[in-house]
Amino acid sequence: MNKILSISLLCAASLAFAGCAGEEDDLFSSSAAERLEESKSLYTERLESSPAGWVMEYYPTNNSNTDDVSSLGYVLLAQFSHDGTVRMAMNNTFSNNTYLEDQSAWEIIADDGPVLSFNTYNDCIHAFCDPGQVSLPGTELGRGAEGDYEFVVINLDDNAEYGMFKGKKRGTYIRFTRLEDGTDYQAYLSDVQTFTNTMFPSTAPNMCVVTLGDSVMSMANASSGIPNIYPYGGDPIQQESYHPFLITKHNDRYYLRFRDAMNAPDGTEAQEFVYDEENDIFTGVENPEFTVAGENPATFFTQAMEDGNTWQLNRNCDMSDDFLALYDAVRTGFSAVRYTFNYLTWSMQDGQLQCILNYRPQRGGAVNIAYNFDFTQTESGATLSYTGPVDNSGANVLAAIPAITDLFNAFNGEYDITAGTTKFNLTNIRLSKGDNSWFVPMFN
Template identity: 30%
Template sequence: MKKYLIYAMSLLLAGPAFTSCKNEEDDIFEASPADRLNQAVEDYTNILCAAPNGWVMQYFTNEREPGYIYLMDFDKNTSVKIAANNKWIGNAYKEETSMFEIITDNGPVLTFNTFNDIFHIFSDPDDVPDTEIDNEQGYGHKGDYEFIVMEAKSDYIRLKGKKYSKIIEMRPLEEGKDWETYLTECADFVNTTLSSKIPVYQLHTAVGIYNLAHADYGYFYACKADGDPVTETDFIPFIKDGDGIKFWEAYKGSDEKISVQHFQLNEAGMLACTDEGSTDDYISAPAAVELVASAFPVMTLSVDKNANLERPVLASTSASWRVNLTSFTGSMIQLFDDMNRSISAYRSGQTVRTIDWAYNGSTDRLALTFRTARYNFNLYFSAKIEDGKAILTYIGGDKNGEVWYSNCDGVQAFAAKLCSAPISVVADNVMNVTKADMSISDADTFSLDIR
């Protein structure tokens, strides 16, 4: 009897504990999954509509296109005004209003559910017009118009393309900012920070330098400086982000030894990486002496229209310069005057009007092109870089160059001066280089203007 009483009391004591556990499990979710999803839809819609001056969307399509900036103003009546300025809408500011909705599809999804000429052009599956290769039929630009909402706050929204999985970020546009002015400023920032006249930019990292070619495309051809451009080049679309740029995803290099994505202009004028663990990395133009006395190997794409495809080939790129004829100092002034006198004596009335300076990577030589009113001729120099200076050696000219060189002692003296001592080179900027100051000595200087 005593044994049964003990057992009964044990059950009575255990009962409240069992009841307590059951109550805790029932309280884990106060609302059903459907209710929680509906609440998220309402919250995200409110966030979209709450930005006083709309949102800036950083939109990416595929690896062979730049990032595109869209401005969007959402209204609770489910309309959305969208504005942009890019090549696919004529490089002009345009805006158009259409409809949007946050729908439920295994989670909240932002959909732009009526056609918008400005926005849906990138999700149209037709072949992309005005491209050399007709191979985009069925997928077009590979852009999305529906986006899974990954995160949404009043100052930041993170989306993921539903079909192509590109990460799309949105931030509120500052109040009072004119939309058209903002888009113009974004384009101007990229063009003035990353000049199309610089043959490559260079990403400096702890494991080496990566050449970033074709900045004017809106996406880089990226390859380690000592790598094989044909087999190791990656494409990196980028977009303006704050006072800098952002890659469409973290770039790890062909050897996956780095991880960089976000860059901001620093006090030195370079694009400094802001990603954790990579803050010593930065992007800048090559050293000035490299820009005037060398070329850079890059990959380019050769179009085979018969096969309807592009083939990667090795190429060489360099900066083009023009000598500022009013910049000569010291003995260079007299040398230039003497050269003109000898040219005029050989061909009556002719004087040098321009001197172009360009390194040719395919022939591995520096060419100076002299032009008068009626004639032009080329003088060639070998160039090497030692201790940060350019050392030139005259190696002859083209057919015209040899004639002018042999008949004009002033041309000979001018060429000899360029070869008389190592030339120090100083650029006016670490990013958007426009001028290089050339010093043969402290007294004898001139400058080059980039073309």
């Protein structure tokens, strides 16, 4: 009897639990398929909500190989329309450095989650996905740039200024930034490229300085788009670390954003910087004390010559009225003896600063004659002092053209050395003394 009673009680308990489970509310009011369809519609509306479209900071892969175009970043513009078409534009090596615009289809599709798909061929984005692309250095047949044309939606809030997507195959994060209404695509790309070329020129080996808390680093070869960032004063080969970045423009300000965040000594991350035009420096978006700065012009002036480079002063360089008058007197002096004065250069020869005059006789090729200057580096500039010709050829020319001595004597003195335009671009620098005595030689 006891056994029968126990079995009866167990059956009753099981029925009670079953009844409770049946009465419990569903965790979701709709099925997974229905929720996915809702998210597709939601993200479609949000991409379409920017009338001018979006800036895509597009990186084909997560590589950091300086010889591989798949490691670099590319600025793409995309305008998503209600009719399922997308207008895209770019101006980079994949478009032969000319403005390219194309239109194709797009859609938010269902996968494991919502995915943005550029699902018909577009000359802009699919150029990075074509395995047959072999026209650029760093591309191989059957590989191309290895880029994505489908992106998992990571984050795109309602009316968001930014959205984050992730390449479906390569896993590279792609940030979208909302464009201001009325943005002209060609003008935008030209503006950003001009700013980038101005700040990070390939014509002079400028070195940037990155400061993250107590950590100070050199940033070399920024013009390549994938600079080597290593401890300041360290070994650029033994301690190399490559960090691709892109420049974009938002709310009339220029932003420098690395593909991957860098870590400060205390573990704080810094990834994006905004340009402060007044102070000529990039400051951290999250922490303004983190900076990317240009070089010290005075140090660069000297270091460039010690590395075997020269600074040239010609008639097209910017000069104060008094220096220009002296310079033109030298040109006139050469003309009087039927020679053509071309330019002068500053260079370092075995630790000796020399000013070299380049001129062309009436017959024959160009001739260089050298003159010595004492040179002392100061914290903000340098002191120059003319000491005389290197050889008899220089002395003979001085005797024939006294205006050269007048110019050299005017060079004597202590100079402040500053950037001609910006410390990020020391292609030309300004040497100044007093209120109206200065000249701007060009890196050569």
